[in-house]
Amino acid sequence: MVFLEFExxxxxxxxxxxxxxxxxxxxxxxxxxKIKELENKIxxxxxxxxxxxxxxxxxQLSRHPERPYTLYYIESICKKFVELHGDRYFKDDKAIVGxxxxxxxxxxxxxxxxxxxxxxxxxxRNFGMANPEGYRKALRLxxxxxxxxxxxxxxxxxxxxxxxxxxxxxxxxxxIAKNLFEMAQLKVPILCxxxxxxxxxxxxxxxxxxxxxxxxxxxxxxxxxxxxxxILWRSWDHKEKAAEALKLTADDMLGFGLIDEIIKEPLGxxxxxxxxxxxxxxxxxxxxxxxxxxxxxxxxxxxRLVKYSNMGExxxxxxxxxxxxxxxxxxx
Amino acid sequence: xxxFKRLKDGIQTATKFxxxxxxxxxxxxxxCSELTTIKELKENLYICPKCDYHVRIGSHDYxxxxxxxxYKLLFEDIVSKDILGFSDVKTYENxxxxxxxxxxxxxxxxxxxxxxxxxDFVIAAMDFSFIGGSMGSVVGEKIxxxxxxxxxxxxxxxxxxxxxxxxxxxxxxxxxxxAKTSVKLAQLSRNKLPYxxxxxxxxxxxxxxxxxxxxxxxxxxxxxxxGFAGPRVIKETIKRDLPEGFQTxxxxxxxxxxxxxxxxxxxxxxxxxxxxxxxTDDQMEEVA
Numbered sequence: 001m002v003f004l005e006f007e008x009x010x011x012x013x014x015x016x017x018x019x020x021x022x023x024x025x026x027x028x029x030x031x032x033x034k035i036k037e038l039e040n041k042i043x044x045x046x047x048x049x050x051x052x053x054x055x056x057x058x059x060q061l062s063r064h065p066e067r068p069y070t071l072y073y074i075e076s077i078c079k080k081f082v083e084l085h086g087d088r089y090f091k092d093d094k095a096i097v098g099x100x101x102x103x104x105x106x107x108x109x110x111x112x113x114x115x116x117x118x119x120x121x122x123x124x125r126n127f128g129m130a131n132p133e134g135y136r137k138a139l140r141l142x143x144x145x146x147x148x149x150x151x152x153x154x155x156x157x158x159x160x161x162x163x164x165x166x167x168x169x170x171x172x173x174x175x176i177a178k179n180l181f182e183m184a185q186l187k188v189p190i191l192c193x194x195x196x197x198x199x200x201x202x203x204x205x206x207x208x209x210x211x212x213x214x215x216x217x218x219x220x221x222x223x224x225x226x227x228x229x230x231i232l233w234r235s236w237d238h239k240e241k242a243a244e245a246l247k248l249t250a251d252d253m254l255g256f257g258l259i260d261e262i263i264k265e266p267l268g269x270x271x272x273x274x275x276x277x278x279x280x281x282x283x284x285x286x287x288x289x290x291x292x293x294x295x296x297x298x299x300x301x302x303x304r305l306v307k308y309s310n311m312g313e314x315x316x317x318x319x320x321x322x323x324x325x326x327x328x329x330x331x332x
Numbered sequence: 333x334x335x336f337k338r339l340k341d342g343i344q345t346a347t348k349f350x351x352x353x354x355x356x357x358x359x360x361x362x363x364c365s366e367l368t369t370i371k372e373l374k375e376n377l378y379i380c381p382k383c384d385y386h387v388r389i390g391s392h393d394y395x396x397x398x399x400x401x402x403y404k405l406l407f408e409d410i411v412s413k414d415i416l417g418f419s420d421v422k423t424y425e426n427x428x429x430x431x432x433x434x435x436x437x438x439x440x441x442x443x444x445x446x447x448x449x450x451x452d453f454v455i456a457a458m459d460f461s462f463i464g465g466s467m468g469s470v471v472g473e474k475i476x477x478x479x480x481x482x483x484x485x486x487x488x489x490x491x492x493x494x495x496x497x498x499x500x501x502x503x504x505x506x507x508x509x510x511a512k513t514s515v516k517l518a519q520l521s522r523n524k525l526p527y528x529x530x531x532x533x534x535x536x537x538x539x540x541x542x543x544x545x546x547x548x549x550x551x552x553x554x555x556x557x558x559g560f561a562g563p564r565v566i567k568e569t570i571k572r573d574l575p576e577g578f579q580t581x582x583x584x585x586x587x588x589x590x591x592x593x594x595x596x597x598x599x600x601x602x603x604x605x606x607x608x609x610x611x612t613d614d615q616m617e618e619v620a
Contacts, residue, residue: 161541163561163569168579171589173540173560180514181546185522200498201510201541201560208511222498222507222538232420232500246503247416256415258504308515309476311508312469313415317438 004060006049013042046268053217055243058250059225061217062196063159066271068278069128070112070155071097073195076278077285078103078110084144086137090170093134095126095162096206098141100150104286109145111138111206112155112195128197129162132175135205139179142186151189151289154206159224161202176205183208184308185301189292191285193263194218194250195270208308210292210300212258213284214250215277216265220258221248258311361385377596386553386596388533390435391442391457394492398455398600403446406454407477411438412470416503424501427463435461439470440495443478445487449604454482457492460534466499467539472509475543479516483523488610490528490603493544496562497537510542517546526610528603531558531581531590549591549606552581 003011017038024031053061061067074081078101085092098111113130116122138154145152161172183190183206190209198207198220214220223231225243230236250262263284266273292300359373360366363385373380377397378387395403418424431437440462445454456478458465475491482489498506520527529547531540533556540560544550552558559566559579567574577583584590594602 161560163565165566165570165574165578168559168561168566169587171545171587174545174589176541176560177510177514177543177545180511180542181518181521184511184515184518200507201538204507204510205541208515220504220507222503223500228500238420242420245416245418245420246500248503253504256504258508305515305519308508308512311512312472312505313413313502314469314473315411315413317409317411 002065004057004064006053006057006060009045010042010049013038013045017042043267050268054240055219055246055249055252056225056240058217059197059219059243059248061269062219064269064271067196068270068274069117069157070114070195072274073155073278073281074099074101074110074112076275077282078108079105081110084141087133087140089136090133093126093131093137094124095128095130095158096134096138098138100144103153103282106286106289107148107150108153108289109141109150110153110155111141113158113203113206115157115196126162128158129160130158130202130205131162131164131167132170132172135161135175135179138206139182142183142190146187149188151191151293152186152209153285154190154192154209156192156194156198156203156207157196158199158202159197160199161205176201179205180208184304187297187301189289189295189300191288191292193281194220194259197224199224208304210304210307211260211288213261213263214253214259215263215270216250217269218250219243219248220250220253221246359387362387379596384554384595386533386555388460388494390459390461391437391444391492394457395442395444395446395455397596398448398603399444399446399453400448400450401446403444406443406445406481407474408438408442410470410473410477412468412502414501415469415505416501418501418503420501427501431462435459437462439474440465440467440499441471441474443474445481448600449607451604451607452485452487453490453603453607454478454487455490455492458494458539460494460496463499465495465534465539466497466506467495467509468499468502468506469509471499472512475513476516479520482520482525486525488526488528488607489520490530491543491547492530492532493535493539494532495535495537495539497539507538510538513543514546517543521548528606532556534558536560536562545589550589551592551594552584552590554581554593554595556581558584 020031020034081099081101083097083099095113097114101108101110113128114125115128116125142152192207192209192212194214196218200222225239226236228242228246229238253259254262266276270277357370359368359370361380364383366380366382368381378389412428414424437459441456441458443456456475517527526548529544529550531544531552535544535558557579558581563574563579581593585593
């Protein structure tokens with residue numbers, strides 16, 4: 001098991017538990033009571049820790065090395081699945097995966113960022129950082145979905161689009177922009193789930209949909225806390241402060257009205273019970289699709305237009321001037 | 333009371349006198365170090381007479397260049413607010429305040445309606461001098477309203493991009509402006525109205541990855557920096573030097589992401605030609 005910094009108290013308890021179990025196996029002493037006691041303690045401690053996570057801790061949790069990734073969810077929730085490869089222009093991007101599948105009897109196109117599960121695979125997957133061909137593959141699959149009237153499910157988990165030389169040559173910006181533009185008017189329903197990291201344009205590039213959800217222990221922001229720290233504080237040391245300032249947790253995002261709902265994770269995070277997490281996701285998709293499939297394509301596109309047009313907070317100075325005047329009068 | 337006390341409250345200098353272009357008497361070219369008088373430079377549309385370097389200029393300068401004389405500013409009453417209570421080494425509120433005073437502008441984008449070659453035209457132009465031309469909620473909202481205005485009146489639309497990217501101080505709100513502007517441009521496109529994207533130095537980050545790359549026609553000023561990731565970030569990622577001319581307008585033209593590059597002196601004429609071909613007036617021109 002991997003323990004994050006703020007999980008250290010748990011690590012000790014787990015160590016104790018292992019020791020007691022060992023004692024129980026070696027000797028003839030009955031330790032079942034003690035084990036039960038410790039297990040309860042772990043549970044309550046976990047609850048305690050997890051109910052008070054700050055922004056930076058959620059960022060760490062979203063990057064937990066044991067956290068399930070896109071392909072795990074796809075395999076768990078699709079009864080059938082065929083992975084499709086390539087953008088048909090240049091190559092197959094390993095950082096975005098996708099294909100056709102069946103969820104709850106409904107044919108879908110499901111795709112998402114994919115990170116590697118070990119050192120070798122992490123490199124193979126480019127740490128979940130897609131190149132333009134990844135976004136173009138995603139769009140190709142969405143267009144396929146549109147032709148056959150299948151809904152699209154997008155799973156978002158990326159530290160950002162890849163900032164490489166070749167990515168620029170092949171139009172990283174154009175690839176992302178095109179996806180935003182096309183997803184805005186795709187005729188079929190699109191559900192987006194942030195399952196891990198939601199960093200900037202790289203996340204949004206497969207993140208425009210009828211509904212956008214975030215798993216409980218994930219984040220969504222215009223920039224990673226590290227990069228934000230390096231730009232605004234000119235040092236990498238203020239990532240915790242940056243994480244707070246960016247207001248990037250699922251709770252923040254729901255509060256701002258920028259996402260539709262938070263998906264509860266099992267106690268201790270998705271990696272503590274991946275099966276349960278996958279089941280939650282499967283049932284959630286089923287419920288959401290049911291409602292969305294009843295609308296006409298035009299209604300869905302119109303709803304998306306309204307949804308995104310409403311995003312943004314600003315002041316009308318004429319109004320401000322009026323209220324200020326009022327306040328002045330009142331204070332007099 | 334000192335004799336120098338300001339008689340009126342606030343800064344009264346009109347925006348058009350607050351050019352982003354350098355003030356003083358002389359300008360030293362950033363590219364070739366040639367000294368030119370500001371007057372001469374201005375008459376030359378802020379282009380270095382020796383090496384053709386295009387000095388960065390502001391939104392209102394572009395309006396002056398492109399429109400046939402007068403134009404009307406739109407949606408000037410929309411201003412940024414500190415939604416998150418954001419604070420790094422400075423508070424966002426202070427940064428905004430400083431930007432208002434420094435530029436005399438309301439935000440990093442201004443929208444204007446005028447005529448170009450006697451054709452109605454709506455332009456949203458960005459100012460780099462306002463917090464690095466960063467895109468926050470106001471940029472998204474002004475573009476959205478400009479698009480509504482174009483749809484209502486059937487006018488063609490252009491955005492002049494000049495931006496370091498999304499405005500960090502509005503975090504996810506600024507990120508979502510990428511989606512908002514793209515969704516609105518899709519609406520404009522469904523209404524069969526042309527959208528031109530004109531990229532100027534610099535155009536990077538979330539701005540490039542949304543409206544800047546979505547033009548029916550994409551074009552740029554010569555030698556502008558245009559890209560998604562900034563050159564410094566890329567250099568750190570790949571750990572080698574970047575080739576000469578990487579991420580310039582010429583590089584993008586060569587790689588197929590621009591339709592053409594236009595010299596500032598030819599800008600108006602080129603736009604007039606393009607506008608005369610895209611016929612958005614509902615009445616058809618008489619066939620000769």
